[in-house]
Amino acid sequence: MNNPALLMGAALLLAVGTFAFRFAGAALRARVTFSPRAEKVLEVAALVLLTALVATTALYEGADAAGIARPAGVLTGAVLAWRRAPFAAVVLTAAAVTAALRLAGVP
Structure with a gap:
């Protein structure tokens, strides 16, 4: 192309x-207009799609597994987001955990 x-x-x-x-x-x-049931289904569908996107991005790099460091960073970010930490803190902490694990030799 x-x-x-x-x-x-x-x-x-x-x-x-x-x-x-x-x-x-x-x-x-x-x-x-949508029925309340259809609105609920659309909301859940959007959540499922976003979750699938996060999971595939966190666990795979191309056709291979991403290793342990990236999912660990994503999990750290998810826990901080669940605890309602500021967005910048979530992103920076997740990146720092991933970087520290990779620096330590964890794939």
Whole structure:
């Protein structure tokens, strides 16, 4: 895929699609209503999707396992977030735990 025109076209198409989705959500919010059950299902679905994204990012690097250091850092960040620590503290502590473990030779 070395064709710059093709890459620019694909990027433009993705940008237009993203804008259309966002605009449709704002424009149709007052017109479309969901039942309380459907709203609850959509909320849970979003949570499940986010959890799956965090899990795959924390546990895998490409096709291989990420080792122990990264999941340990993510777990540390999750515990701090659960304890309602400030966001900056969560991110910095998780990164520091991961870096310290890698510095100590833990994969």
